[in-house]
Amino acid sequence: METITYNNFEAKVHLALFTSVENGKEIRERIIKASTAEGAEGDAAREAVNFAFVDAKLIASPRHLLTATYQSLLAESQESLKTKTVHSEIIWSLNPTSNITEALRRFGVNDNSSTLLVVRVVKSSENLDVEKNMKEVVQGNLVPLSELENVTDWSLISKYYKLNSEVAVTGLKNPNDTKRHKIIEELVTSFVAMKSVSS
Amino acid sequence: MTPTVALLESSTLIRQGAEAKVYKSYLYDGQISGSDARGEPILLKYRFNKQYRHPTLNSTLTRQRIAQETRSLMKCLRSGVHVPGLRMVDAQEGVIGIEWIEGESVRVLLGAEDEETEGTGDTSDLPDLEQLEHDPLAKFNTTSSHVMRLIGTEIAKMHAADVIHGDLTTSNMMLRQRSDEGTEVLIDFGLSYVSALAEDKAVDLYVLERAFASTHPDSEPLFQTVLDAYSKINSKEWKAVGRKLDEVRLRGRKRSMVG
Numbered sequence: 482m483e484t485i486t487y488n489n490f491e492a493k494v495h496l497a498l499f500t501s502v503e504n505g506k507e508i509r510e511r512i513i514k515a516s517t518a519e520g521a522e523g524d525a526a527r528e529a530v531n532f533a534f535v536d537a538k539l540i541a542s543p544r545h546l547l548t549a550t551y552q553s554l555l556a557e558s559q560e561s562l563k564t565k566t567v568h569s570e571i572i573w574s575l576n577p578t579s580n581i582t583e584a585l586r587r588f589g590v591n592d593n594s595s596t597l598l599v600v601r602v603v604k605s606s607e608n609l610d611v612e613k614n615m616k617e618v619v620q621g622n623l624v625p626l627s628e629l630e631n632v633t634d635w636s637l638i639s640k641y642y643k644l645n646s647e648v649a650v651t652g653l654k655n656p657n658d659t660k661r662h663k664i665i666e667e668l669v670t671s672f673v674a675m676k677s678v679s680s
Numbered sequence: 681m682t683p684t685v686a687l688l689e690s691s692t693l694i695r696q697g698a699e700a701k702v703y704k705s706y707l708y709d710g711q712i713s714g715s716d717a718r719g720e721p722i723l724l725k726y727r728f729n730k731q732y733r734h735p736t737l738n739s740t741l742t743r744q745r746i747a748q749e750t751r752s753l754m755k756c757l758r759s760g761v762h763v764p765g766l767r768m769v770d771a772q773e774g775v776i777g778i779e780w781i782e783g784e785s786v787r788v789l790l791g792a793e794d795e796e797t798e799g800t801g802d803t804s805d806l807p808d809l810e811q812l813e814h815d816p817l818a819k820f821n822t823t824s825s826h827v828m829r830l831i832g833t834e835i836a837k838m839h840a841a842d843v844i845h846g847d848l849t850t851s852n853m854m855l856r857q858r859s860d861e862g863t864e865v866l867i868d869f870g871l872s873y874v875s876a877l878a879e880d881k882a883v884d885l886y887v888l889e890r891a892f893a894s895t896h897p898d899s900e901p902l903f904q905t906v907l908d909a910y911s912k913i914n915s916k917e918w919k920a921v922g923r924k925l926d927e928v929r930l931r932g933r934k935r936s937m938v939g
Contacts, residue, residue, distance in 0.1 A: 485710035485719075489686035496712070543712045544719070551707055551768055558683050559772055627713040648841070649760035664760075671757055671766035678747040678771050679754070 482612040483626055490554045495601045495611045498628055502621035505594035533568035533600040534590035538634040540598055541666040543626055548673045549574035567602050574673055577642050596632045635662055642669055684773040691724055701726045722767045727774035742774040752843050752872040759841035762834055762865045781865050783857045787850035789816045790896045820855050828902045830864035832909025839881045840914045846871030848888035882924035883933055
């Protein structure tokens, strides 16, 4: 697990990449169930899955994900969240359209997610064993974030962000070209950064 | 204090203009495996509150201009024009964060004085002018005519995407410092807009031509090299844009609205 600090939000962000994830379906069901559970038990259930579970194959780089995280923290601080929590907002911010269901279906955890990027925003005053909590939810191998480059599905990213006909990449037809990957990474990062003013 | 104000306070002021302040900043502390500590530096452009404007008008205008600037940048990125990538946008506070370009403005490279060396803020980051004066281009291992071709190419790609820069000067172009070859990067899309009209594209080029004439008297003939490169890349539109450019040269930037 890796941690960075946003001093201006007085928040820490913990990120962990899990490969060979086996319980995507179970995680999704747990989140849905926790969202409507009541009382103290409900709070505990929600706390146990209080993360953004992002399908890692749609993430081009740590920067791509962190840009979504920054914009979500900003929306939270300005009380302009489009979704209910800062964690669901991260998933929404990644999606090129404003459709929440589509965002969760594409970028969130689903039945066949085999790799997950798990994000947890913690206000600096809170003291939690985040890594332990992550491991309790996700059945998979925790690996360094630098492994992300072996996970990214560039053609699926291009499809969802509708980049295949953009002039910036039309000159680079080979889907495995690292130059093409770099351009796509820049495009999706920039898009996520400006989503709030995109239309 | 809002998060964006806190971010600005932790940043280094580089430039101040009438419209905005420019800072160098970092979005976070800490290290992600496989990338640099503190991440990459970014440039923050802060369209500060104008006390002379009504607050409501001020926030509407700021919001509009931020949206316009970021949309133009995004359109350029999608079209393969070399412009800074976007890193954060806070339309409410009037701040955009863009990619930090390590390099030098074409204005300085062509031997003119830096626009605001006497400006406010910290200028210690700026390279020593005297040291550069001998031949600033040597550091980039390039020639002025090569730089002109790069400029023509980028403007042509931008115009092919129907983005009009609105303020093309040699100060708003940078040569990126790279080990291999230099890349020319267009910056400051604060006055940009989208238009497909040959007239608007011609005026964009005319503004640059005038800027060349006034800032770089010796390199004025080089502007032809810019146009040559432009006509090659944007060959489809060059006939119309070139003809309009001749018209604009005769009458000036503003169209006559008489009759």
